Amino acid sequence: xxxxxxxxxxxxxxxxxxxxxxxxxxxxxxxxxxxxxxxxxxxxxxxxxxxxxxxxxxxxxxxxxxxxxxxxxxxxxxxxxxxxxxxxxxxxxxxxxxxxxxxxxxxxxxxxxxxxxxxxxxxxxxxxxxxxxxxxxxxxxxxxxxxxxxxxxxxxxxxxxxxxxxxxxxxxxxxxxxxxxxxxxxxxxxxxxxxxxxxxxxxxxxxxxxxxxxxxxxxxxxxxxxxxxxxxxxxxxxxxxxxxxxxxxxxxxxxxxxxxxxxxxxxxx
Amino acid sequence: xxxxxxxxxxxxxxxxxxxxxxxxxxxxxxxxxxxxxxxxxxxxxxxxxxxxxxxxxxxxxxxxxxxxxxxxxxxxxxxxxxxxxxxxxxxxxxxxxxx
Numbered sequence: 001x002x003x004x005x006x007x008x009x010x011x012x013x014x015x016x017x018x019x020x021x022x023x024x025x026x027x028x029x030x031x032x033x034x035x036x037x038x039x040x041x042x043x044x045x046x047x048x049x050x051x052x053x054x055x056x057x058x059x060x061x062x063x064x065x066x067x068x069x070x071x072x073x074x075x076x077x078x079x080x081x082x083x084x085x086x087x088x089x090x091x092x093x094x095x096x097x098x099x100x101x102x103x104x105x106x107x108x109x110x111x112x113x114x115x116x117x118x119x120x121x122x123x124x125x126x127x128x129x130x131x132x133x134x135x136x137x138x139x140x141x142x143x144x145x146x147x148x149x150x151x152x153x154x155x156x157x158x159x160x161x162x163x164x165x166x167x168x169x170x171x172x173x174x175x176x177x178x179x180x181x182x183x184x185x186x187x188x189x190x191x192x193x194x195x196x197x198x199x200x201x202x203x204x205x206x207x208x209x210x211x212x213x214x215x216x217x218x219x220x221x222x223x224x225x226x227x228x229x230x231x232x233x234x235x236x237x238x239x240x241x242x243x244x245x246x247x248x249x250x251x252x253x254x255x256x257x258x259x260x261x262x263x264x265x266x267x268x269x
Numbered sequence: 270x271x272x273x274x275x276x277x278x279x280x281x282x283x284x285x286x287x288x289x290x291x292x293x294x295x296x297x298x299x300x301x302x303x304x305x306x307x308x309x310x311x312x313x314x315x316x317x318x319x320x321x322x323x324x325x326x327x328x329x330x331x332x333x334x335x336x337x338x339x340x341x342x343x344x345x346x347x348x349x350x351x352x353x354x355x356x357x358x359x360x361x362x363x364x365x366x367x368x
Binding site: 034035037038039041042043045056057058059060061062063064066067068071 | 290291292295301302303304305306307310311314333334335336337
């Protein structure tokens, strides 16, 4: 960005501006460059008797660029399906740490978890059946939800389901395994019950999370807003609207189930 | 209304008293540039502050580049009032801007 300045910026300022500008996101780089070009110029040429150096602005210049970059990443990743799966995968690794501490070696822990795999499959299958049976309030959609988007959504749902069950199983093992030597049979029963409880809670969260995501991009819906008048329950619909941050649509959730409006509805934009 | 940090409150107070530029706020608040500029960005993201460019003509006439200035929004004024109640000493820390 060039301006016909009576005195140009010193070489150091120009080099620094050019170098740091690469940290900023491309979409905001020109504006950032123009802004800091002006800030440095005015710092060096104040309309007063005092003459400042611009060195005290250098940390601001750098931290401003870093802030823009981090904000760009935050906006791009907040509420996305990838972030959700990454967090769940990290949690499954963290949930393995108590077992790792118990067995003190990675190979022993993996060998132990391998022996538990058949039980995990049986218990997870049963809790999944129960979890699906307990799931209620399906979301209706004004537009057909099929094809690649449908496959992506189902794949994401299934991945979360598997990860949640793994976390629940690891936690149940971590909590009961230290007492296994005291009473083995009792701990097997306690572990199964603990797993069922944790897995059902996880499945419940999974369904709620899936319902509260955009049908198009799978980002978490945001900006809840109340609609309708609560006192008019029998005359008109009232509830909450959640919108996709990327503007793909909104989810209308009724406050109470009525004969004319039982389920949440996804309205594509 | 979200709770503001002491730094954000100080910056908001400076803006409400008429300081408009980053290093004006640095000088009046005593905060370093590495704190002031990201805080201004955060306040702008949260809708408490808005920024605009000076008119190009005005800057060209004065043979200087146009600067971006910040001003407090209506929501920001409400937040500044709230923080004045929360941090009563803030009003003494920042002097009113002279015209």
